[in-house]
Amino acid sequence: MSIYMSRAELEEISEGLITAYANKFSNRVIQSIDIEHFITEFLMLRIEYASFAEDDAGRIGFLADGATPLLVHQDGKIIPFVFPKDTIVLDKFLLAEKEQGRRRFTMAHEASHHILSKMYAMPSEGRFHAEYDSERSCSKEELA
Incomplete structure (x- = not known):
């Protein structure tokens, strides 16, 4: 995605979405966001x-x-598999209890791609979340 957004803009979008989510599901006690519920029931992603x-x-x-x-x-x-549009696919190792934080972060990260593409009317394209590796060197193509 080639659009730059400031931290303030991202926080404003996030706050608006969380407010809309809380209003839609006002029957739920919300102390922290259930990211899976937010993604599947509010954003309607799989x-x-x-x-x-x-x-x-x-x-x-x-x-x-x-x-x-x-x-x-x-x-x-090893097979190439095409998942249905608007499906967040996570590596199975993230199901381990010790990976709960990383799983939640990765779900939210992938959901943000969906949200920002809708905001800027960008065409859907498959997007990866890759963990940062400070010792890895990347080609120009990978960075793009």
């Missing part, structure tokens, strides 16, 4: 888990566009 087989082990989340394949392990093989 969440699925798969065993990623991408070359970049840092890729742990994916927002599917219904056209871009994700390499996954299935039946002992």
Whole structure:
């Protein structure tokens, strides 16, 4: 995404979405945001888990566009699989209890791609969440 947004702009968008969510689900006691409920019931996105087989082990989340394949392990093989549009796909290892924080962050990160593409009427395209690795060097294409 080539649009720059300031921290203040992102916070304003976030606050507006959380307020709308709290108003829509006022029957729920909201002390902290249930990110899965926010994504599935408010944003109307699906969440699925798969065993990623991408070359970049840092890729742990994916927002599917219904056209871009994700390499996954299935039946002992690596296959390109196209998930339905508006599906957040997370690597299965994130289901471990000790990965709860990383799972929630990755879900929110992928949801933000969906939100920002809607705000700026950008076409859907498959997007990855990759963990930052300070020792990895990236090509210009990867950085783009």
